[in-house]
Amino acid sequence: MYEQASHALLNEILAGLRPEIGKFRLRHFYTRLGANFYAIYSLFKLLYGDRPDFKQQMVRLVETLALRYMERTPTLRKSDLAREVNYNWFLSQKWVAMALYCDRFADNLQGLREKLPYFQELGVNMLHVMPILDCPPENNDGGYAVRDFRKIDTRYGTLKDVEELAATLKSRETLLVLDVVVNHTSDEHEWAMRARQGEKKYQDYYYVFDDRKTPDAYEEGMPEIFPVTAPGNFTWDETMGKWVMTVFNTYQWDLNYRNPAVLIEMLDIILFWANKGADILRLDAVAFLWKKIGSTCQNEREAHLLLRLMKDCCQVTAPGVLFIAEAIVAPGEIAKYFGEDAIYSKECEIAYNASLMALLWDAVATKNANLLNLGVKNLPNKLDRATWLNYVRCHDDIGLGFDDSDVELAGYDPTLHRAFLVDYFTGKFPSSPARGMPFGTNLKTGDARISGSLASLVGLESALDSEDEEAINAAIKTITLLHSIILSFGGLPLMYYGDAIGTLNNLEFLSDPATQNDSRWVHRSRFDWEKAEKRHQSGTVEQRIFSALKKLIALRKELPAFVDFDNRHLLLVENPNLLVFYRTDPENSRSRVLVICNFNVEPQALPIDTLTPHGFFNHDGMKDLCTGENVPVEDGQIFIPALSFYWLRD
Secondary structure, three states: OOOHHHHHHHHHHHHOOOHHHHOOOOHHHHHHHHHHHHHHHHHHHHHHOOOOOHHHHHHHHHHHHHHHHHHOOHHHHHHHHHHHHOOOHHHOOOOOEEEEOHHHHHOOHHHHHHOHHHHHHHOOOEEEEOOOEEOOOOOOHHHOOOOEEEEEOOOOOOHHHHHHHHHHHHHOOOEEEEEEEOOEEEOOOHHHHHHHOOOHHHHOOEOEEOOOHHHHHHHOOOOOOEOOOEOOOEEEEOOOOEEEEOOOOOOEEEEOOOOHHHHHHHHHHHHHHHHOOOOEEEEEOHHHOOOOOOOOOOOOHHHHHHHHHHHHHHHHHOOOOEEEEEOOOOHHHHHHHHOOOOOEOOOOOEEEOHHHHHHHHHHHHHOOOHHHHHHHHOOOOOOEOOEEEEEOOOOOOEOOOOOHHHHHHOOOOHHHHHHHHHHHHOOOOOOOOOOOEEEOOOOOOOOOEEEOOHHHHOOHHHHHHHOOHHHHHHHHHHHHHHHHHHHHOOOEEEEEOOHHHOOOOOHHHHHOOOOOOOHHHHHOOOOOHHHHHHHHOOOOHHHHHHHHHHHHHHHHHOOHHHOOOOOEEEEOOOOOOEEEEEEEEOOEEEEEEEEEEEOOOOOEEEEHHHOHHHOOOOOOOEEEOOOOOEEOOEOOEEEEOOOOEEEEEO
């Protein structure tokens, strides 16, 4: 868009660029900068327009984009151009992701390269390698308290190892996802260390205060993230003699994006990792980027402006790189991280579908799909060129972030129902087979979240201990059922390392002082490669789970109806135990897949007269794509076995 003030400033900036930039031919950079500059200028002005150094900061921003573009390799530039042409590339049904800890899966980055055949065997072609940046050995929040954003933790390897991994993955047509923790740093980061020594420049990188007056004003509206292990949102630093904002842990200092220098530094870090070969960058804790007194300091309008600005800038330098918004917030807020008031994604192309994850766990505990149907019905529509990251488990806890109005419509009291779910998954509820652990229990409110591996939460651990074959079968069926939904729902399915072989809880974390107070480590165990070998032994638990998921992944990739263009249609049926929806191929409306999921421990009937108006079962039975068998109609009904699902096609 042409606008005189921004165009005049752009000309002035370009005329004054450093000589080392001006001498390079940067045709694609300049065309993209011209296309996005009005948006960049407008957003930067909204955030920082009242500063006397506004123009100098704009110059620094553009120079940062140019310098990082100059470093971008010909291979990465070629990839950018290809993805600009095929701009919906990431909406394909052919992508299946897995998140893992490098050290816990394969010791280090070189070891991870050696284990790539495992992913290929399963069908995974997108790897989220969780934090590998330099962190303190102890106070590191599992890698999310970064000491140096441009250095790899020596436990994992070197920058060269990252580049080699990225190149190897690219040769295998596999995507690399890396984390950038944009909300905070470790208190051992150079910026924090220099702030401690009294350097005003770096104290301005954080929220630092001389006394409790301003912190207390913030605290009035801010919830506690870790009320047990890190109560409050500010920490007194004795060396600095000041209070510093620490929303998460006391050793994680929140960055102050009211300072444009912080934005430019973090944008430079984002582009640094884009240039190392990351296809997708997961931006951690984006909901917390902007703080305001009198608010919860989450989901602020300025946080969205910052993300739009980051995206507009990244499109200039590395347009082939996508963003994931790690925003585990209320259902009504999640979709906003795609970008509000837009047709196409203007912030992050990908967002965690935390609502679906929580709803799936509710269905497991209640043995029905009542709340799940309501939640899916009210799930906000995504934008074009945006997609959900659908998952069952991840490295974090399970938060019960349902919409209270949906819980009430389902017939539950929100407070009592959440208490039931915590009791169920921690094994306190009578007859529950789950073996989870509470996390982040708030003694004031009674709220808690849940830790535990997928297999242990669905009852596989207790079933194996009791040698109950029926319970083992039920647990395996539940694991497969849950994955069948994230693979068919629409979006990018994200698996968690270990789930494909039924990894159980690991209690070793309790003997380590660095982790013993954080129950999330119960599901962050080392990948057991001896156990994994059992996936090749017929009849083992590992083989039954792995082969089932492998088959579903392969089938997903062959179904054009599973591409993600808002082509999911929910069917609300009278049977509360069933989730029913169908997917339509956007290029062939006659190519559809009907998905039916039964969360109950008993077989369920579904009258076909609820399906025939939508064009299903008009010619007797339909074929289940997963088994290849025909699903017959009996007395005007079809029957779905306990804890099972169908992917049906005429």
